[in-house]
Amino acid sequence: MKPRSLMFTLYGEYIQHYGGEIWVGSLIQLMNQFGVSESSVRGAILRMVQSHLLQVRKIGNKSYYSVTPQGGRRVDDGVKRVYAAPSQTWDGEWRILMYSFPEEKRDLRNEIRKELNWTGFGMISNSTWVSPNPLEKQVLDMITTYKIEDYTMLFSSSTIVSHDDQSVIDKGWDLGKIADEYGIFIDKYSPKFDELREKALNNSLTDLECYIERTQIVHEYRKFLFQDPGFPRDLLPKNWPGMKARELFWNIHQLVSIPAVRFFESVFEPAPDKEIQPERHKAINPFQEVYV
Incomplete structure (x- = not known):
């Protein structure tokens, strides 16, 4: 890690x-x-x-x-994307961000590219990024945070004259490669789930072990935020393995969450001048708290 x-x-x-x-x-x-x-x-x-x-x-x-x-x-966006259920239907709108940075701001341009990739945008040309998801607020927040109003412009459009929607998807993302990565995740964590469930039934799971397992699987699953744009389901291929991977992630997460939080609490030391009121229920079950 x-x-x-x-x-x-x-x-x-x-x-x-x-x-x-x-x-x-x-x-x-x-x-x-x-x-x-x-x-x-x-x-x-x-x-x-x-x-x-x-x-x-x-x-x-x-x-x-x-x-x-x-x-x-970055933390909030990551949490929302990890635990959010994908939308069932697409609203038909493409969000299009265009930018033009002077060469002396190339480091800033590279940082913006990382941000857009993280957010789920796909690059269809060197300075044009698109997404079918309603990410206007996140992009506007990014523009404000980096103070790049003079270098960027955000559009939305329901019509692409020269290409169909599938052509845009094929140009911006490699869904086949993403599907392969999900397959690797499923092959790795399916036997892990069986092992952890057996230990839970035998009451042999320790708090430390649960903390390690929960943190590791979240860490692994977060990597898909840099790959999977989180399309609405009606834009995804049939039998998309991301659905099975998400269910597996959910099952393991819920199995180990309570002991994992207990271990964290045993180590955590806040500042002495702060009165902490832990949102323990959110730490245990962010699926329910973030998106019901």
Whole structure:
């Protein structure tokens, strides 16, 4: 696990439901369970602070970290996309973002490309990205966050004159490759689910084991946010394996969630000047809380 990606998983799955801020010592202990050394954790934190994704508060000789508005938007978008059920029907509208950055802003342009890819947009030319999903608010928030109003323009259209909708999909995404990746996920986690269910029946699952399993499967499933655009079902091929992968993810997540949260609570240390009212029910069952 890359430390930065693991940190996003921890903030989305656990920390945000406990006030959104955590002592660095707790964060180190949580990440140590996945073989991430203290020096690697601190290095990742420093880079994320420099990238304006994390911010720090000092209280005495202790440091407490929370996500910035920019980092928080990434966490919130990730949580919503991981746990949201796909829409059944497409509204017939394409959302089209065009941009033009001067060469001296190429680093910013590359960052915007990563953001669009993360959000589920597909690139149909070097400066034109499209999505069939209602992502206007997320894109406008991104434009405001990065202050790129002068370099971008967002459209929506229900008509493409030169091509049909399937041609746009084929140009912007490789659904065959995504389906193959879902197949790998299913092959890996189907026997894992059987193993965990057997242990649960025998009452031999530990809180630490559940924390590791839950965090790992969320971490693995989050990777699809960079690949799968989350199309409405009527734009997907028949027997789309993403549906089976999602059900498998849900089953494992629910099996291990309560003990996983217990382990997190045993390690978590908030700032002493904050009165934390944990949203424990959301940490245990984000499927129900985020999207009913």
